[in-house]
Amino acid sequence: MKPIIYLNQYAHHRFLGSRYSGQPIRDKLETLLLENSNEGVILDFDGVSVTQSFIDEVIGFLILKYGANILKQIVFKNCSQDVKAILNFVSKSRVQDYIKSHQT
């Protein structure tokens, strides 16, 4: 069974805006991904709104570190349309950055 990170447990009145708030979540996500590489991890966004900066600190950072394949291990659950748009934007742009920085 995939481990789940409930973001509403970290949110400040249902909002996660700063990069500072993203760092401990990213650390936990990275640890769980390494421990559960076969199953993956669920990120549950129920009841939470986010900024692009926060998502970049959590997801963008990991894409830059591990590449696009890391996204195959993450399931994004209960996302609003705003959250989906931000996740898509950050993920696509950071995948592009990763590819560019690893081109020889």
Next chain:
Amino acid sequence: MFLVVEPDVVKWQNDIMNYFLPSFITINNVNRVINFYQQVLCDTAQKIICDASQLKFIDPTGFGLLAALCYKLQARGISIELINVPTHFKAYLAKMSLFKTYGIEDFKENGSRFNPQNVVELLCIQERLDVDDCSYKLAEAIVGKVPGVDKNAPPDEMTGYTPYDKITIPLRYIFSELLENSLTHGKRHNYRDTKVWVALQYEPAKDLIRLATVDNGCGFLKSLYREKLTEHIEAINLALEPRVTCNGDFYLRGANKSVNQGVGLSVVKEIVTTTPGKFYLASGDALFKVKPNASISKIMSYWQGVIIALDLKTDDLKEINLPYIINSITNIGSDLTLQFE
């Protein structure tokens, strides 16, 4: 950089120089306000007296700059006294306890004409860990006064958002990104003590939100040193371009470096400018403004740091389409598919 000494700014009284606050301490008068600020800071007296008798209007930028001035003077061990403050401004100052911490008299609201429905807030933050708390306090201060907004109303079936969410979410997004920017970029190049003063006014009768962030950090020109620019106008133009400050190769330089995608400011500008709102940005000797037309110009005075000011209406906030705005910032073509449940 040079100072323009306004003939009506100072007056000698009992061998003490009195400085007259400008009549309008606003973003539209930022040149004169900063000039006043610089003039006061050149004074070597142990006490500064500011006469507010000519004061007619002060907006959030003005509150931020006034707070920054008081902070600077206090840091130098210089006391500041405000005299002849018009009655209705006393009420504003009484609402903003920050001025009391800078040694300004604790004004009482007795007999003032301050409309209790109006909102005015002024906060100062220095650490990134305070960003989320600050954005919450400011958004709550506004939404509590918006007519007809019920915090406990059921969510809209289509969007999942309540009327409360439709105002607070974009507001918190704006506050969060602006404060994050100031504290991250502003603290570079040995500006570790950078502070951000964030102020807002809300008048329910006009449905008008005015907010401003004023920081005393390194400013855009220094922040973008890699681009080898020489003019603040160039730096502002570049800072508003998406992805300019993006660090996309951080992992190769070291996995512990901070990340930055370089779109936070662009998104905020787009949020405001898709509404009939106004957006202003000043740094160094340049001022950028949008509405009715975008323009950027040199101002005579110099601000070490960044000033951002916005005007918005809550009715327009409710209509913000964040997915559309974010996708319009840059064209990222990709076949990437995320796993959503």
